Amino acid sequence: MTRTSRPTGAHGPSGSAGVPGRACAVLAALAAALVPAFVFAPGPLAARMSGGGFGDRRALVGSLSESFVDYWSSGDRDFSPSLQRVVDYWLDYHLVKAVIAAALLAVLTTLGVLLWRAFLRAGRVGAVGTAALASAGILVTALALLSAAAVMANIQGAVAPFSSLLSMLPMRVSHGELADALDQIRRYLADYPDSGERTPPAVEVMVSDFSRYHAVMAVAAMTVAAVLAGTGVVSWKRSARAGASDGRAMRVFRSFGLLSALLSSAAIVVAVANLTTAVGPAPALRAFFDGGW
Template identity: 70%
Template sequence: MSWRVCAGLVALAVLLVPAFVIAPRPLAASISGGGFDDRGELVDSFSESFVAYWRSGERNFSPDLERIADYWSHYHAVKAVIAALLLIVFIALGVLLWKAFLQAGGLGAGSRAALASAGAVVTALALFALAAVMANVQGATAPFSSLLPMLPIHASHGELADTLHQVGQGLADYPDGTGDRTPSALEAMVGDFARYHAVIAVAGTVVAVVLAGMCVASWRRSARTGVSDGRTRRVFRSFGIVSGLLSAAVVVVAVANTATTADPAPALLAFFEGGW
């Protein structure tokens, strides 16, 4: 294994991890033309804009809400890019480590164990990075729904409490069993919430297919490996089992999000009732 390349990848990961936490806020503020000093200011601004948007009766976002959603979309877009870079780094580093482990016949048991442990940790980090990419692509695509958890559902009062109650009533009858026209703002919320879950449904399907392919490829590689090379057989069998289980888990997530995409109102109502 090229230890110089390995060290370079580790150094790059060490730089990207804090960048994932620190960089999105100022970059999003710069791109969108304005930001927020802290989370509290964002929550207060979104709550006020949410109330004003609902009372306007319009489908299109108000300028204030549009500004917040634009900032939040760029915030998640930056995080998605950094997470994607981390995913690439972890995949490259993992390939190097597992190849080194498979070719470590001349090393001692301690060195082989260290390589295997490092490979397992990096593989787990790659999975976390993949989840971060999916979650942040979701937030960038549907920033309004991504902002909804910031509403103080359990501690609302005044105008916000009244607005949340009205939204909940509208969702309980959605698409309005009383014969009256459904509020345009409510239709927009439901549509955005459907898009929010559609992103994970599509991304989850793609990831599940890739993981299933990795499972099949790993088992085939294990079957082609001679019995004398037990280490290689165990590694590829382990990859086959893990990728197969992960694929099944992602399929469950994709199916659940597909169901919510097809009928988003009940899930959105559950959120406004404090159960999401």
Template identity: 60%
Template structure:
């Protein structure tokens, strides 16, 4: 007589209320590594890529000195000192943008897991469902911060010269730098002056326009994406059964939040588009300490 041994399926990865614990833990750990890396890694990596690094105070001093040299030289091309600072700053923001993008991807993946777990959390206590909702809200907030960091650092990587100008001590300048800034203000007040302004001034205005164009494009893309996600959320809200309060509450909140985000980012896109079209007045406002 033969006996048959019942087959058993190998155990799957541990799950808690539909949440794959191992995957969620791995994503959380990866995010915990990327957050300090965003702060600590860009300086050393940019220094290696550009052949030289700067501390904050040294960077400001080098910028002030080389900025004056650039203005006095009266040429479009950067002198070696300013070129080194600009190259370093571009790579610094590029590294930050890459790390922020990786963090954003990790947070999106973690947010998807948490949302799915929340929708499947029917058998959990109210406290555990609230914990899942709180975790989802925290991940969403961190994701929006990471998105903002991606946008800001792409902006700095593409237009590092304008990003660097924010480090000039326009409120407390003296000596040659004060004289240089005064001449720049005069030039911007009359810009474009029939195209007869100094070449460095034209470079500053063009780069400042590029700086805001990058943010305008990025903000427009985010606004359209947020509007699309909001529309999908509202459709899922409408399709959910009236008795499924948890699902309807989730998609209603999602639709509202993404709609508000789309509206806010659309305002940013419009403002930066206007500055891109006519950057000289905004640049003058900066050099006058207006922002």
């Protein structure tokens, strides 16, 4: 009895190249949906979670400026109710963005793995097909790196939302209650902690939160550096294993090894810079209020 063999092209070009077309299409569609969700969904979702939102950035900045002045004038350590509302909203806003960015990172990482595997196995798709797979793999890898950076930044904003909000204050304002409050804060920070007078509780809160803000990024950056270093080691080992017998695989794994090493080094620099600021936050916070950070 003669066994009927399946035609090579039964799955079309993608199948012959080793590309799981349906999986890639689903992942690409998910990524395409998550990108606008990252931009447009956090505001409404954060408003629902915190019990109140802001129509646009101008409204948020206006509410922040007014509530910040009230908080500073109160002389209390605890946030005023109006400022607490803004901080709660900003925490939820970054939390939503972090979750969406993490989901996007997972989708892009999976898609990237599928594309690069297909590229390594692409034997019968010709130069054009091979170039298309390589281009798609490079694009998805770049987007995955951007997503990882977004996850880090939004975790930082979620853990220390007050410091994240401070960046939205109009530091250049020249008159009014906000300008007076900012001038007083600069004066206290100029000689912090040895100002010769009692430091207002609000300044202590700002310094402490600013330290936490940078400590979070230091931890996140070191974690990313460790993951990238591990990825680089694995890539170099696989490159050596592939050897000259598989030039394409050797080049791909060497490229990933080099990229991982460079990015790991950059992440270590970021971690050290943020750790330095976390240990001594007052000078950086003072530079921030002076508009030079």
